[in-house]
Amino acid sequence: MTACYFVTDDRRGPHFISPKSEKADELINSARVVLVENDIPETLQPNGTLIQLHQGTPIMQLFLDSKEPIKNIETPFYRAKRYNRWLQFDYVIHSADDISHFYQTAFPSHQANVLAYGNPKHQYLLQKRNESTTPQQYKKSFKINDQKPVLFYAPIGLVSAQQLPLSDALFKAYHVVVQGVDETMLPEEALVAPSILVLKT
Helix, strand or coil, rough: CCCCCCEECCCCCCCCCCCCCCHHHHHHCCEEEEEEEECCCCCCCCCCCEECCCCCHHHHHHHHHCCCHHHHHHHHHHHHHHHHHHHCCEEEEEEHHHHHHHHHHCCHHHHHHHEEEHHHHHHHHHHHCCCCCCCCCHHHHHHCCCCEEEEECCCCCCCHHHHCCHHHHHHHCCEECCCCCCCCHCCCCCCCCCCCCCCCC
């Protein structure tokens, strides 16, 4: 039987290894199959099949289709380094059937298979969408009533206070749950979600 390990600080256990551990690099480099949800650090050189999982539908220009001026200024040879890292991927698996063409222009996909096989997180949520207990548990944890619909705002990338699309009218119409934004910039009406949503049963 092949052992499966998760490199993460989010869980503890015999098959969970911290990315800060010395064992993590050795494990990733020697694994037969490596699944990642983001770019891999330059220090890693996986020898097995490398698979990237992408979540959701792109709502902004990605990598080669984006000029990324800030990254290019801050990091010498940023695009070249990232391009070379992407050449290592054997598969890119994303979650929507009709968006493969975005990946084919945005990334050096001539060496990788770009496949629309869905995303386990999305599939889990779709399976649970008709179970009333899950949304009710989230509403209870955020102290949300049923008088207004819920809007979840989780921007991709950093935003400044001037870029926040949060207005008084929005808060009057919705319970606004925010994730991934500096809390000091948020109005007091915003409900701050933790980086990982956990339900307690």
